[in-house]
Amino acid sequence: MSKTKSTENLFKDWEPSDTRHFSQREFIFRQGDPVRYLFAVGEGQVRLERNTVEGRQVVLHTTNPGQSFSEAALFSDIYHCNAVASLPSRILLYPRDKVLKTLRDDWQAAERFMAILSGQVRTLRTRLELRNILSARDRILQYLLLRASQSNSEINLKHSFKHLASELGLAHETLYREMAALEQEGIIKRDGRQITILTGNFK
Amino acid sequence: MSKTKSTENLFKDWEPSDTRHFSQREFIFRQGDPVRYLFAVGEGQVRLERNTVEGRQVVLHTTNPGQSFSEAALFSDIYHCNAVASLPSRILLYPRDKVLKTLRDDWQAAERFMAILSGQVRTLRTRLELRNILSARDRILQYLLLRASQSNSEINLKHSFKHLASELGLAHETLYREMAALEQEGIIKRDGRQITILTGNFK
DNA sequence: CGAGTCGTTGAACGGAATCAATCGTCGTGG
DNA sequence: CCACGACGATTGATTCCGTTCAACGACTCG
Numbered sequence: 001m002s003k004t005k006s007t008e009n010l011f012k013d014w015e016p017s018d019t020r021h022f023s024q025r026e027f028i029f030r031q032g033d034p035v036r037y038l039f040a041v042g043e044g045q046v047r048l049e050r051n052t053v054e055g056r057q058v059v060l061h062t063t064n065p066g067q068s069f070s071e072a073a074l075f076s077d078i079y080h081c082n083a084v085a086s087l088p089s090r091i092l093l094y095p096r097d098k099v100l101k102t103l104r105d106d107w108q109a110a111e112r113f114m115a116i117l118s119g120q121v122r123t124l125r126t127r128l129e130l131r132n133i134l135s136a137r138d139r140i141l142q143y144l145l146l147r148a149s150q151s152n153s154e155i156n157l158k159h160s161f162k163h164l165a166s167e168l169g170l171a172h173e174t175l176y177r178e179m180a181a182l183e184q185e186g187i188i189k190r191d192g193r194q195i196t197i198l199t200g201n202f203k
Numbered sequence: 204m205s206k207t208k209s210t211e212n213l214f215k216d217w218e219p220s221d222t223r224h225f226s227q228r229e230f231i232f233r234q235g236d237p238v239r240y241l242f243a244v245g246e247g248q249v250r251l252e253r254n255t256v257e258g259r260q261v262v263l264h265t266t267n268p269g270q271s272f273s274e275a276a277l278f279s280d281i282y283h284c285n286a287v288a289s290l291p292s293r294i295l296l297y298p299r300d301k302v303l304k305t306l307r308d309d310w311q312a313a314e315r316f317m318a319i320l321s322g323q324v325r326t327l328r329t330r331l332e333l334r335n336i337l338s339a340r341d342r343i344l345q346y347l348l349l350r351a352s353q354s355n356s357e358i359n360l361k362h363s364f365k366h367l368a369s370e371l372g373l374a375h376e377t378l379y380r381e382m383a384a385l386e387q388e389g390i391i392k393r394d395g396r397q398i399t400i401l402t403g404n405f406k
Numbered sequence: 407c408g409a410g411t412c413g414t415t416g417a418a419c420g421g422a423a424t425c426a427a428t429c430g431t432c433g434t435g436g
Numbered sequence: 437c438c439a440c441g442a443c444g445a446t447t448g449a450t451t452c453c454g455t456t457c458a459a460c461g462a463c464t465c466g
Contacts, residue, residue, distance in 0.1 A: 050332050058335040060328045072324035075317060080325055103317070104310050110317075114278060114306070117320035121275035122283055124327035125263045129253050131334040131372055132261040134455075136422065160444060169334055171423050176446055337423075339454065363412065374455055379414055 014102070016040070016092035028083040028091060029070070035079060037093045040068040044089025050081045059166055062086070062159070071116055074099065127167070136174050137182070143168060144188065148197050157193040217305070219243070219295035231286040231294060232273070238282060240296045243271040247292025253284045262369055265289070265362070274319055277302065330370070339377050340385070346371060347391065351400050360396040 019042065022028055028039060028046060039046070041063050048061040048069060060081055063069040073079050074096060085091075103110045126146065133139040147155045157164060161179070165172035182188045189196045222245065225231055231242060231249060242249070244266050251264040251272060263284055266272040276282050277299060288294075306313045329349065336342040350358045360367060364382075368375035385391045392399045 048328075050328075058332045060332065072321040072328075075321040076325070081328070103313075107307050110306075110313055114313075114317060114320065117317065117324060118275040118278040120324050121320060121327065122279070124324065124331060125251075125253075125275075125284070128263060128327060128331055128334070129261045131331070134421090162444060166335075172444085173424085173446080174422055177422095180446080337453095365412065375412090376414080376456085377454055380454095383414080 014094065017095050017098065018093040020091050020093065022085040022089045022091055024085055024088050026085050028085060029079050030082050031079055033079050035070075035073045035076060036096055037070075038068060038074060038096060038099050039070050039083070040092040040094070041065050042090035042092050044085055044087040044091075046089060046091070047084050047086045048081045049084060059163075062163075064158070068116070071113065072120070131169050136170055137178050139168055139170070140175065140178050140182070141187075144195060144197055153197040155195045155197075157195070161193075217297065220298050220301065221296040223294050223296060225288040225292045225294055227288055227291050229288050231288060232282050233285050234282055236282050238273075238276045238279060239299055240273075241271060241277060241299060241302045242273050242286070243295040243297070244268050245293035245295050247288055247290040247294075249292060249294070250287050250289045251284045252287060262366075265366070267361070271319070274316065275323070334372050339373055340381050342371055342373070343378065343381050343385070344390075347398060347400055356400040358398045358400075360398070364396075 022044070031050065043065055045065075046063040046069055047059055048063070049059050051058075061069065070079065070083065103113055130139055130143055130146075133142055144155060159167075161175060162172045165175040168175065179188070179190065183190055187197070187199050189198060225247070234253065246268055248268075249266040249272055250262055251266070252262050254261075264272065273282065273286065306316055333342055333346055333349075336345055347358060362370075364378060365375045368378040371378065382391070382393065386393055390400070390402050392401060
């Protein structure tokens with residue numbers, strides 16, 4: 001859908017009230033902080049993550065330049081996760097009240113916002129769906145198929161394999177192993193971070 | 204948040220254009236169908252699910268009476284999952300165009316809609332977070348803790364344990380076993396579908 | 407009264423996590 | 437400019453624990 005494509009950033013044509021720089025690993029906000037701003041990445045990269053019972057951390061979302069983040073927090077009082085700059089980043093700030101007012105006055109903006117949220121819901125559901133596949137091999141295959149259906153059986157990974165492993169909920173060793181196996185069996189072909197699916201029919 | 208509480212159904216005060224009955228296991232829509240309506244459950248229960256590569260199915264969402272579903276599809280051309288009546292159900296239908304028009308004209312409705320979507324994003328992220336916990340025991344504990352933080356260490360399950368197991372991504376046998384173990388160790392107490400957490404400090 | 411489902415426990419297997427070690431690359435600072 | 441550390445990518449060996457198969461009682465509903 002071109003609709004979903006064009007809505008990566010809610011604020012294309014808006015003026016941020018402020019711009020701030022964050023160094024790698026610096027927190028932009030923390031779980032429990034009151035929601036004052038909506039953010040967008042100008043340069044760099046931001047990860048939304050949460051801490052579990054014992055020290056483990058979970059990546060909930062990765063935000064790249066041109067994308068906004070913490071949209072879902074607009075209708076909450078506090079943040080429910082941490083935002084960390086995974087690279088040195090320039091972050092655009094939009095005060096919450098101003099954003100809400102704009103959404104109220106500008107139907108176009110509101111529609112874009114709803115489309116963004118809808119897209120996130122769909123993306124999250126897809127990720128959840130993947131997690132219900134027990135077999136590592138099948139999970140990887142399903143992921144590749146989902147991404148290939150949009151383009152033509154060619155996938156260009158934007159992130160590292162390690163990052164993909166954590167997105168798929170697999171140990172990175174397992175991912176490497178299965179990828180190697182899939183390649184040896186002639187099901188996929190790899191060239192760095194580009195993957196091609198060679199077979200359409202398997203089960 | 205009271206805000207999130209009051210937004211379970213987008214349509215509290217709206218008139219559905221139509222009402223239809225579905226018997227158990229009947230499809231309300233299927234993956235790939237064009238999006239014509241937004242739905243709400245009057246009576247019964249509806250599950251959103253998707254099929255994976257080999258026959259497995261994943262429950263993406265469970266909708267109870269008074270709640271709307273397929274909100275995220277409003278900004279898509281086709282449905283990305285199946286909707287199945289898991290009980291005999293009375294379903295309320297709202298034509299897509301009408302809904303979009305109302306959202307445009309009525310800021311209150313639009314705000315509620317955004318709040319619903321935001322809440323879904325947060326819920327899905329939380330579910331995803333749980334899936335990143337490998338250990339069955341820790342995953343269950345984290346789930347219980349998350350649910351208990353809102354009330355006072357008492358949890359009333361609305362669904363069966365089997366359903367919980369699939370929500371947690373565990374075989375139901377595993378869930379039963381760990382629950383039994385947790386109870387024997389004095390960490391929780393069970394009475395049917397009511398669970399009480401006895402200890403606050405463990406790791 | 408059977409069919410269906412939930413709840414429960416036992417036993418065995420398999421596969422993914424984990425620990426460990428190596429190599430290459432990139433960036434940083436001395 | 438080189439050394440060092442950090443991190444990604446890769447492969448091997450071992451352990452562990454969650455799935456799976458199986459069986460049974462309780463309960464509901466038609």
